[in-house]
Amino acid sequence: MGSEREKGEVHKSAMHSLNHIIKFADDTTVVGLISKNDESAYSEEVQRLTAWCGANNLTLNVDKKKEMVVDFRRAQSDQSPLIIDGSSVEIVKSTKFLGVHLADNLTWSLNTSSITKKAQQHLYFLRRLRKAHFPPPILSMFYRGTIESILSSCITAWFGNCTVSDRKSLQRILEVLGDDCVATSNSSTIIKSADDTVVVGLISNNDEAGYLLEIKNLERWCKESNLLLNISKTKKLIVDINRTPVEKVDSFRYLGVHIIQDLSWSFHINTLVKNRSSVCTTQDT
Numbered sequence: 001m002g003s004e005r006e007k008g009e010v011h012k013s014a015m016h017s018l019n020h021i022i023k024f025a026d027d028t029t030v031v032g033l034i035s036k037n038d039e040s041a042y043s044e045e046v047q048r049l050t051a052w053c054g055a056n057n058l059t060l061n062v063d064k065k066k067e068m069v070v071d072f073r074r075a076q077s078d079q080s081p082l083i084i085d086g087s088s089v090e091i092v093k094s095t096k097f098l099g100v101h102l103a104d105n106l107t108w109s110l111n112t113s114s115i116t117k118k119a120q121q122h123l124y125f126l127r128r129l130r131k132a133h134f135p136p137p138i139l140s141m142f143y144r145g146t147i148e149s150i151l152s153s154c155i156t157a158w159f160g161n162c163t164v165s166d167r168k169s170l171q172r173i174l175e176v177l178g179d180d181c182v183a184t185s186n187s188s189t190i191i192k193s194a195d196d197t198v199v200v201g202l203i204s205n206n207d208e209a210g211y212l213l214e215i216k217n218l219e220r221w222c223k224e225s226n227l228l229l230n231i232s233k234t235k236k237l238i239v240d241i242n243r244t245p246v247e248k249v250d251s252f253r254y255l256g257v258h259i260i261q262d263l264s265w266s267f268h269i270n271t272l273v274k275n276r277s278s279v280c281t282t283q284d285t
Contacts, residue, residue, distance in 0.1 A: 015048060016041040024098060043082070050084055062087040068095050070104050100154045108158045112166040115150055119173050122146045136221065147173075198254065239263060 014021050018033040018041050030049060032042030053060050067089045069079050081088035094103045094110055101111035126147065129139055151170065162170075189200045199218060201211030222229055237252040239261055251260045251267055258268035 014045055016045060018042075019045045021045075021049070027098070029097065037077070039080075046082060046084065060084060062089060065089045066092045066095050068092055068102065068104050070106060098154070100157065108162050109166055111158055112162060112169055115153070116169045116173055119147050119150045122150070123173070196255070237261070 014030075016032075018035070020031040022029040022031065028049065030042070030045055032039075032045060034042055050060060062084050065084065067082050069091060071079075079091060081091055083089070092104075094101055096102070101108075101114055103110050126139065126142060129142060134142075151173065197218070199211075199214055201208075201214060203211055219229065235249055235252060237249055237259065251258050253259070258271055260267050
Protein backbone atom coordinates (compact mmCIF):
# COMPACT_ATOMS: atom_id res chain seq x y z
CA MET A 1 0.00 0.00 0.00
CA GLY A 2 2.87 2.35 0.85
CA SER A 3 4.55 1.83 -2.52
CA GLU A 4 1.29 2.53 -4.36
CA ARG A 5 0.89 5.78 -2.45
CA GLU A 6 4.41 6.83 -3.38
CA LYS A 7 3.68 5.97 -6.99
CA GLY A 8 0.68 8.30 -7.00
CA GLU A 9 2.41 11.17 -5.19
CA VAL A 10 5.67 11.24 -7.11
CA HIS A 11 4.45 13.81 -9.68
CA LYS A 12 3.31 16.40 -7.13
CA SER A 13 6.72 17.51 -5.86
CA ALA A 14 10.19 17.67 -7.36
CA MET A 15 12.96 15.38 -6.25
CA HIS A 16 15.68 18.06 -6.43
CA SER A 17 15.57 21.46 -4.78
CA LEU A 18 16.58 23.18 -8.05
CA ASN A 19 13.46 21.90 -9.81
CA HIS A 20 9.77 22.71 -9.55
CA ILE A 21 6.76 20.82 -10.88
CA ILE A 22 3.71 22.92 -11.74
CA LYS A 23 0.47 21.06 -12.36
CA PHE A 24 -2.85 22.53 -13.48
CA ALA A 25 -5.65 20.21 -14.61
CA ASP A 26 -4.02 17.93 -17.20
CA ASP A 27 -1.04 20.25 -17.86
CA THR A 28 2.27 19.52 -16.15
CA THR A 29 5.32 21.78 -16.36
CA VAL A 30 8.81 21.00 -15.11
CA VAL A 31 10.98 24.03 -14.28
CA GLY A 32 14.66 23.39 -13.65
CA LEU A 33 17.63 25.59 -12.73
CA ILE A 34 20.71 24.48 -14.63
CA SER A 35 23.96 25.62 -13.05
CA LYS A 36 27.44 25.17 -14.54
CA ASN A 37 25.97 23.32 -17.52
CA ASP A 38 24.93 20.45 -15.24
CA GLU A 39 21.58 19.20 -16.53
CA SER A 40 21.59 15.94 -14.61
CA ALA A 41 19.05 17.01 -11.96
CA TYR A 42 16.70 18.43 -14.60
CA SER A 43 16.98 15.38 -16.88
CA GLU A 44 16.46 13.03 -13.95
CA GLU A 45 13.31 14.93 -12.95
CA VAL A 46 11.88 14.57 -16.45
CA GLN A 47 12.72 10.87 -16.59
CA ARG A 48 11.11 10.38 -13.19
CA LEU A 49 7.92 12.08 -14.43
CA THR A 50 7.98 9.93 -17.57
CA ALA A 51 8.29 6.75 -15.48
CA TRP A 52 5.39 7.88 -13.26
CA CYS A 53 3.18 8.42 -16.32
CA GLY A 54 4.04 4.93 -17.60
CA ALA A 55 3.31 3.34 -14.23
CA ASN A 56 -0.11 5.07 -14.14
CA ASN A 57 -1.08 4.13 -17.72
CA LEU A 58 -0.60 7.68 -19.00
CA THR A 59 1.02 8.47 -22.34
CA LEU A 60 3.22 11.51 -22.93
CA ASN A 61 2.72 13.01 -26.38
CA VAL A 62 6.27 14.09 -27.18
CA ASP A 63 5.12 15.93 -30.33
CA LYS A 64 3.15 18.36 -28.15
CA LYS A 65 5.91 18.80 -25.58
CA LYS A 66 7.95 22.00 -25.83
CA GLU A 67 11.08 23.14 -24.06
CA MET A 68 11.99 26.79 -23.57
CA VAL A 69 15.45 27.80 -22.38
CA VAL A 70 15.95 31.12 -20.58
CA ASP A 71 19.64 32.00 -20.77
CA PHE A 72 21.02 35.47 -19.99
CA ARG A 73 24.69 34.51 -20.03
CA ARG A 74 26.96 36.54 -22.28
CA ALA A 75 28.54 33.41 -23.72
CA GLN A 76 25.53 31.30 -24.59
CA SER A 77 25.95 27.75 -25.80
CA ASP A 78 23.62 25.57 -27.83
CA GLN A 79 21.38 23.47 -25.64
CA SER A 80 21.05 19.80 -26.45
CA PRO A 81 17.39 18.78 -26.86
CA LEU A 82 15.64 16.85 -24.12
CA ILE A 83 15.07 13.17 -24.91
CA ILE A 84 11.82 11.43 -23.85
CA ASP A 85 11.22 7.80 -24.85
CA GLY A 86 13.84 8.11 -27.58
CA SER A 87 12.30 11.25 -29.13
CA SER A 88 13.74 14.76 -28.84
CA VAL A 89 11.63 17.62 -27.48
CA GLU A 90 11.43 20.75 -29.64
CA ILE A 91 13.19 23.83 -28.22
CA VAL A 92 11.09 26.99 -28.80
CA LYS A 93 11.58 30.73 -28.33
CA SER A 94 8.12 31.22 -26.81
CA THR A 95 5.28 29.15 -25.43
CA LYS A 96 1.75 29.63 -24.17
CA PHE A 97 1.27 28.73 -20.51
CA LEU A 98 -2.23 28.90 -19.01
CA GLY A 99 -3.29 31.45 -21.61
CA VAL A 100 -0.21 33.68 -21.20
CA HIS A 101 2.52 33.91 -23.83
CA LEU A 102 5.99 33.45 -22.30
CA ALA A 103 9.14 34.40 -24.23
CA ASP A 104 12.69 33.19 -23.62
CA ASN A 105 13.83 36.83 -23.10
CA LEU A 106 11.15 37.25 -20.39
CA THR A 107 9.52 40.24 -22.11
CA TRP A 108 5.78 40.67 -22.56
CA SER A 109 5.58 42.16 -26.06
CA LEU A 110 4.34 38.91 -27.60
CA ASN A 111 1.69 38.51 -24.91
CA THR A 112 0.55 42.14 -25.23
CA SER A 113 0.39 41.86 -29.02
CA SER A 114 -1.77 38.74 -28.76
CA ILE A 115 -4.10 40.38 -26.22
CA THR A 116 -4.59 43.59 -28.24
CA LYS A 117 -5.22 41.65 -31.45
CA LYS A 118 -7.85 39.50 -29.79
CA ALA A 119 -9.51 42.51 -28.13
CA GLN A 120 -9.63 44.41 -31.44
CA GLN A 121 -11.48 41.52 -33.04
CA HIS A 122 -14.18 41.76 -30.39
CA LEU A 123 -14.42 45.56 -30.78
CA TYR A 124 -16.04 45.01 -34.17
CA PHE A 125 -18.97 43.18 -32.56
CA LEU A 126 -19.29 45.87 -29.89
CA ARG A 127 -19.62 48.51 -32.61
CA ARG A 128 -22.24 46.41 -34.40
CA LEU A 129 -24.29 46.15 -31.21
CA ARG A 130 -24.03 49.88 -30.67
CA LYS A 131 -25.16 50.63 -34.24
CA ALA A 132 -28.13 48.34 -33.60
CA HIS A 133 -29.05 50.67 -30.69
CA PHE A 134 -28.66 48.07 -27.96
CA PRO A 135 -29.17 49.61 -24.49
CA PRO A 136 -26.06 50.60 -22.47
CA PRO A 137 -26.43 47.76 -19.91
CA ILE A 138 -26.21 45.19 -22.73
CA LEU A 139 -23.18 46.94 -24.24
CA SER A 140 -21.51 47.08 -20.83
CA MET A 141 -22.19 43.39 -20.23
CA PHE A 142 -20.77 42.48 -23.65
CA TYR A 143 -17.68 44.63 -23.01
CA ARG A 144 -16.96 43.07 -19.63
CA GLY A 145 -17.53 39.53 -20.85
CA THR A 146 -15.61 39.65 -24.14
CA ILE A 147 -13.10 42.52 -24.00
CA GLU A 148 -12.34 43.43 -20.40
CA SER A 149 -11.86 39.73 -19.56
CA ILE A 150 -9.19 39.54 -22.28
CA LEU A 151 -7.36 42.71 -21.25
CA SER A 152 -7.32 41.79 -17.55
CA SER A 153 -6.45 38.09 -17.93
CA CYS A 154 -3.48 37.37 -15.59
CA ILE A 155 -2.79 41.14 -15.62
CA THR A 156 -1.06 41.05 -12.22
CA ALA A 157 1.60 38.76 -13.70
CA TRP A 158 2.58 40.75 -16.80
CA PHE A 159 1.37 44.37 -16.73
CA GLY A 160 3.92 45.60 -14.18
CA ASN A 161 6.83 44.65 -16.46
CA CYS A 162 5.35 45.89 -19.74
CA THR A 163 7.36 48.34 -21.82
CA VAL A 164 6.09 51.81 -22.70
CA SER A 165 5.29 50.58 -26.21
CA ASP A 166 3.26 47.66 -24.83
CA ARG A 167 1.26 49.96 -22.57
CA LYS A 168 0.54 52.33 -25.45
CA SER A 169 -0.89 49.42 -27.44
CA LEU A 170 -3.23 48.64 -24.56
CA GLN A 171 -4.09 52.33 -24.13
CA ARG A 172 -5.16 52.55 -27.77
CA ILE A 173 -7.72 49.83 -27.13
CA LEU A 174 -9.10 51.77 -24.16
CA GLU A 175 -9.24 54.97 -26.22
CA VAL A 176 -11.26 53.18 -28.88
CA LEU A 177 -13.62 51.99 -26.16
CA GLY A 178 -13.88 55.56 -24.96
CA ASP A 179 -15.11 56.55 -28.41
CA ASP A 180 -18.30 54.61 -27.66
CA CYS A 181 -19.26 57.52 -25.46
CA VAL A 182 -20.54 59.86 -28.21
CA ALA A 183 -23.05 62.64 -28.32
CA THR A 184 -26.69 61.72 -28.75
CA SER A 185 -27.83 65.20 -29.76
CA ASN A 186 -27.11 67.01 -33.04
CA SER A 187 -26.48 70.23 -31.12
CA SER A 188 -23.77 68.67 -28.92
CA THR A 189 -20.30 67.29 -29.51
CA ILE A 190 -18.07 65.17 -27.28
CA ILE A 191 -14.31 65.62 -27.67
CA LYS A 192 -12.12 62.96 -26.09
CA SER A 193 -8.33 62.91 -25.80
CA ALA A 194 -6.72 60.28 -23.54
CA ASP A 195 -8.48 60.71 -20.18
CA ASP A 196 -9.84 64.22 -20.93
CA THR A 197 -13.44 64.58 -22.07
CA VAL A 198 -15.08 67.84 -23.19
CA VAL A 199 -18.79 68.32 -23.89
CA VAL A 200 -19.60 71.18 -26.29
CA GLY A 201 -23.25 72.17 -26.54
CA LEU A 202 -25.08 74.75 -28.63
CA ILE A 203 -27.79 76.43 -26.54
CA SER A 204 -30.45 78.19 -28.56
CA ASN A 205 -33.33 80.32 -27.18
CA ASN A 206 -32.06 79.62 -23.65
CA ASP A 207 -33.03 75.95 -24.06
CA GLU A 208 -30.37 73.93 -22.22
CA ALA A 209 -32.36 70.68 -22.16
CA GLY A 210 -30.25 68.97 -24.87
CA TYR A 211 -26.97 70.05 -23.26
CA LEU A 212 -28.01 68.94 -19.78
CA LEU A 213 -29.25 65.62 -21.17
CA GLU A 214 -25.82 65.10 -22.74
CA ILE A 215 -24.18 65.67 -19.35
CA LYS A 216 -26.52 63.13 -17.76
CA ASN A 217 -25.72 60.59 -20.48
CA LEU A 218 -22.00 61.14 -19.88
CA GLU A 219 -22.45 60.64 -16.14
CA ARG A 220 -24.39 57.44 -16.71
CA TRP A 221 -21.80 56.13 -19.18
CA CYS A 222 -18.98 56.80 -16.69
CA LYS A 223 -20.87 54.99 -13.96
CA GLU A 224 -21.55 51.96 -16.17
CA SER A 225 -17.89 51.91 -17.23
CA ASN A 226 -16.65 52.14 -13.60
CA LEU A 227 -15.11 55.59 -14.21
CA LEU A 228 -15.15 58.44 -11.70
CA LEU A 229 -15.83 62.07 -12.61
CA ASN A 230 -13.64 64.43 -10.58
CA ILE A 231 -16.07 67.32 -10.00
CA SER A 232 -13.36 69.53 -8.47
CA LYS A 233 -11.45 69.40 -11.77
CA THR A 234 -14.51 69.84 -13.97
CA LYS A 235 -15.02 73.36 -15.35
CA LYS A 236 -17.76 75.06 -17.34
CA LEU A 237 -17.03 77.78 -19.91
CA ILE A 238 -19.88 79.75 -21.50
CA VAL A 239 -19.28 81.59 -24.78
CA ASP A 240 -22.11 84.11 -25.36
CA ILE A 241 -21.73 86.36 -28.40
CA ASN A 242 -25.27 87.77 -28.25
CA ARG A 243 -25.30 89.32 -24.78
CA THR A 244 -23.08 89.91 -21.81
CA PRO A 245 -21.37 86.61 -21.04
CA VAL A 246 -22.44 84.81 -17.89
CA GLU A 247 -19.41 84.87 -15.63
CA LYS A 248 -18.18 81.36 -14.83
CA VAL A 249 -14.46 81.37 -15.57
CA ASP A 250 -12.39 83.95 -17.43
CA SER A 251 -10.29 81.43 -19.29
CA PHE A 252 -9.99 77.73 -19.83
CA ARG A 253 -6.92 75.69 -20.64
CA TYR A 254 -7.52 72.78 -22.97
CA LEU A 255 -4.65 70.52 -24.14
CA GLY A 256 -2.13 73.27 -23.31
CA VAL A 257 -4.05 76.03 -25.11
CA HIS A 258 -5.70 78.94 -23.24
CA ILE A 259 -9.26 79.60 -24.43
CA ILE A 260 -11.07 82.71 -23.25
CA GLN A 261 -14.65 83.84 -23.54
CA ASP A 262 -14.31 86.18 -26.55
CA LEU A 263 -12.43 83.47 -28.48
CA SER A 264 -9.38 85.69 -29.02
CA TRP A 265 -5.83 84.44 -28.56
CA SER A 266 -4.13 87.42 -26.92
CA PHE A 267 -4.07 85.83 -23.47
CA HIS A 268 -2.63 82.59 -24.85
CA ILE A 269 0.08 84.41 -26.85
CA ASN A 270 1.02 86.63 -23.89
CA THR A 271 1.32 83.53 -21.69
CA LEU A 272 3.65 81.88 -24.22
CA VAL A 273 5.79 85.04 -24.49
CA LYS A 274 5.95 85.37 -20.71
CA ASN A 275 7.02 81.78 -20.25
CA ARG A 276 9.63 82.14 -23.00
CA SER A 277 11.00 85.32 -21.42
CA SER A 278 11.32 83.69 -18.00
CA VAL A 279 13.24 80.78 -19.54
CA CYS A 280 15.64 83.16 -21.36
CA THR A 281 16.19 85.20 -18.17
CA THR A 282 17.02 82.08 -16.24
CA GLN A 283 19.50 80.98 -18.89
CA ASP A 284 21.17 84.40 -18.98
CA THR A 285 21.54 84.34 -15.20
